[in-house]
Amino acid sequence: MLLIKELKKALGVALWFIFLTFPIMVIKVDPIERIIRYRWENAAYVAIVAFTAYLVMSFFKMRKLRVTADKKEVKKSQNVIYSILNNKKQLTVLSFAILAIAIIFPHFFSVYQTNVMTTALMYVVLGLGLNIVVGMAGLLDLGFVAFYAVGAYSYALLNYHFGLGFWVVLPIGGALAAIFGIILGFPVLRLRGDYLAIVTLGFGEIIRLILENWGEFSQGPSGISNISRPGFFGMDFSLETSIMYMYYIMVIGVIVTIFIVNRLQDSRLGRAWIALREDEIACQAMGIDKRKTKLAAFSLGAFWAGLIGVVFAAKTTFINPASFTFLESAIILSIVVLGGMGSIIGVILGAFILILMPEYLRALSEFRMLAFGGVMVAMMVFRPQGMIANIRRTYKFEKQE
């Protein structure tokens, strides 16, 4: 009963969003051919995302009412995955096995497969970055792609104008994105839930529109091409080797990200983020500075998007604003939601499923968005905590007498 009511409301929200975003998402004036094009598929994307986002939020609101139901679920979900995660030895073995597979992967699969896998790894990092903001700190950010764009354009432009290399710009791109995270963070400090979602969505679109329209700065919709691939002590690679090189960069990138995000999660700051997500008032009353904590979440989340933006520009050697649409934010958000908010393993799984499935199910590509939307709705209904619910670190205390 409640479910049907919520679904109806979500439908209303979806229609409302189509209406609101109609001018920017659907109508496109083509000044060259002097026609107006209607991109109806964008309306569908907006609807799917608004629909899902609403359900996510109503889940947050209803969670308090569901405590009893959840309790049973916690018991039930002590399945294989959880027992492995809780067992240090098994976890180490598993990690090394995965690492070994990751290392030999390019030697057994085609260049195309390696390239696809690199993309999936990039989305793992993007997902883990957004997971800081949405999953841990509970700030629903629909404009995450903006930071990805900041990273990509900082590399493209610095490379184009000053010939700076990949490794030099990598930290710069990350830092610039982090600064943009703070710039976005300031005005939305007071906002929560739906309002925050709308403002961040607008921010993402603003960045894209600036890139599209400020031609002298960004070369407009035609984008920037001939961006250098990453170098390795001045060596020149063939296309094939450089794809492999990119792949290994991302393998290392993912390992570093997991390491850092995992440490953050169980740190003083990580606990503050989760407390902020759980109850903002109680969190402040316990002495946590809400402003600092939120800004830290925004900037640290954006930092990863910036890094991956640089990688993206180097990998494709061509970028234009069309790579940074709202759909991109929506996919990254879906990775986090599908995988399980706040759960690192969940987000990794979510990224692989959402990025690899469509690649290997090309035959069904026309139904991609349909399947995507269907999966998300089913997820919200049957397993709102995501595939892998967040588990918190446990501690053992031993008495020394």
Added chain:
Amino acid sequence: MDNQILKVNGLTMDFGGIRALNSLDLDVNRGEIVALIGPNGAGKTTFFNCITGIYAPTEGEVYLASPGSDTKVSLKGLKPNQVTEKGLARTFQNIRLFAKMTVLENVMIGRHCRTKATVLGAVFRNRTTRDEEQSILETSYDILEKVGLEQYVNEFANNLPYGAQRRLEVARALATEPLLLLLDEPAAGMNPQETIELEKLIKEISSEGQSILLIEHDMTLVMSLSDRIFVMDYGKKIAEGTPVEIRENPAVIKAYLGEDVDA
């Protein structure tokens, strides 16, 4: 010399046309247990919200003793987290635990304002950060032991029985090392056995020198615990005194029995 830990002068709070607090004066001395009582809707919780910075009071001053000095600091205009840092920590009438964090982590959050590890510390886990983390763990565990929740350390907070959740709120507030502990109806909804245990706990905390300001409806608890009692009704203070004085105060009896107040 000056024994006061909290001094509130003329605190007034308006919500639109409603005056929820009307020029309230209140003080707490070091080591005391002071109770704030009054019928539902009298403005007790609003009083807590005003002195802890959750609401900005319309008028009035709040001063808190500052450790190592004779002068008091004004809490006016401070944000809730700054008030907590200055030494005022509270529990909530309607429990506000961090549901999806473990019991231990809930208490560890209380240590936040007394520690200072940064992002870099978190990532590199240098010596200082590890030591700090260790001390957070130990202090938090000790507090959980004190309130009798050590068997639940790794449970999610929302899986605890009701009475235990209330005690966890107290533990979390204690972890901030407050000069004054504010308890908002800690016994509400507890069964008689749980109430007796809570009374023991509050007495124990108090015997260690903790000053406490307590809002409570359970009169047996209030009478047995308090050194002094403030009674309020409709946002105003109507009486103040020792438990014996309050029990015999006609204004209090009227407020509680709901008789018409004579003009």
